Amino acid sequence: MAATRRPIALAAAVATAAALGATFALPAFAADGAPAEGKPAAGAPAAPVFQLESGALDWGFKKSFRTMIEGAxxxxxxxxxxxxxxxGTYKFPLDKGEYNLGNHGVTSSFKGSVHYVARGGLLDIKLSDVKVVTVGKSGHITVDIxxxxxxxxxxxxxxxxxxxLDLDGITASDGPEGMTYAxxxxxxxxxxxxAFAxxxxxxxxxxxxxxxxxxxxxxKPPVDPPVKPPVDPPVKPPVDPPVKPPVVDPPAPVDPTPTETAKPTSGPVVDGTLDWGVKKSWRSYVVGPIAHGKIETSDGATANGDGYRFGKATGNLDAEKNTLTAEFQGKVRFLGHESKGDFQLDLSLSNLKVDIQGTTGKLVADVSSKNRNTGELNEVSGLPIADLKVPAGALTAKDGIVHLANVQAILTEEGSEEAFSRSYSKGDELDALTVAVSLDKDATLPPGGSNGGSGSNGGSGSTGGSGSTGGSTAGGSTTGGGTVGGGTVGGGTAGGSTGGSVGGSGALAATGADVPTGALLAASGVVVVAGAGFVIAARRRRNETA
Structure with a gap:
């Protein structure tokens, strides 16, 4: 059947795709042969124009749309x-294009197509003839649909x-494949x-x-042949003997000082730190009045403000590909619900690694978690715990250091299942993490600081006394005690509020909004028994008074 062509409108299949939950968006660009902006003034010489001999466009249209196609x-x-x-993105090879040196504009078109079919053919969309135009700090993309x-x-x-497109702050890097705008x-x-209704x-x-x-x-622009003026016979001036200028020796080369030496922008990671608190409500629960647990650090990890610092990084930074891999040493262990010297809650995270590509990445770790039903330790190596959202341009080294501050971390399905036994769900936000890696052994890493939320693990409880859940930090391990209740029994208040606030947050104690649900269910029996004990004690006191 022949194709019906329209300038903008799409068929009902596109609206059907939107109704089915597709989250699809594409960048807009100029049409074939569209000239770059910023033409020279009349009479000014034309700027040099370079034809493009090779190139590529790495672009995924919309990640959520690709995910929807897979799910369907x-x-x-x-x-x-x-x-x-x-x-998961696509690489489109260059078809043709040019680069204008006057306004630094790029006009380019690319080969290839991407064809999506789902829902038994109800969704059928093909994207092709991708074009990119950039001038200065702006640009756009067009696509045939x-x-x-x-x-x-x-x-x-x-x-x-x-x-x-917004190129403000985007600087082209030079490499063997040409100029790259990442x-x-x-x-x-x-x-x-x-276009999507x-x-x-x-x-x-x-x-x-x-x-x-x-x-x-x-x-090169065409040049008209020059018009030669009539030539009169030359008049030779009197020739004086030439005066030779004094000879000055060229300056000796000066070696750059250490501060002037160019720092590497790509290469192996020689050191680095990762600051992360896992999740504030999880720390509060472990050392709080329900789990009565503690948190230990070892193998080089240390407690650091509201989180933990993992160090001695190794890995690699590739500025051209805009990628970073870095693995950190250290281990943090969460222990709680002790019974006869054995902890029912036992979770360890070690060998943390970040794997970043552009603006996305993964946080990976070796995980050891005790099964509370069987008491067996389940160990998984290289588990992707969190998806990372990295700001554009963050992988640029400055003075030999790449510093990523407060990177958003979202819990994965694997992390929910293997690490937290579904106490938290996929998509829940974990504490943000901060990464600093060094490409120069002489560079100085930034100092540590608190990361991943405010407030300490302790704090005063709401109704019912102090209810402190924190405790002191000694020998690299944070210990927790905390009291259940805290109010008086015979003074008109039966036990106060059970346990005070968890982790120093009155809102948590009142609603339980961010407390791990699986852990609360496991501890519910302890709370009921404690309440029954208060009632029995109160009755005995009344009988003795009578």
């Missing part, structure tokens, strides 16, 4: 040279302006939102794009 058991077909990167509904002709929307953020345009709104973010282009020899 759909298919993704790549054609005409497109390949998929390790992080072909959609098809069962039993109907395909509908094609050409050169949909889907996303604008992790350019983009947002959905009004036309892009309208308004399911998405203007300004919604799309996946960052990485543009790599390699210019060839410059294209």
């Amino acid at each position: 058991k759909g298919t993704t077909t790549l054609a005409d040279g497109v390949t998929q990167n390790a992080d 072909t959609s098809k509904s069962p039993g109907k002709d395909p509908v094609v929307a050409d050169d949909v302006e889907f996303s604008t 992790d350019i953020p983009g947002v959905l345009t009004e036309k892009g939102a309208a 308004g399911y998405y709104k203007e300004g919604d973010p799309v996946d960052p794009a990485t543009l790599t282009v390699k210019p060839a020899a410059p294209v």
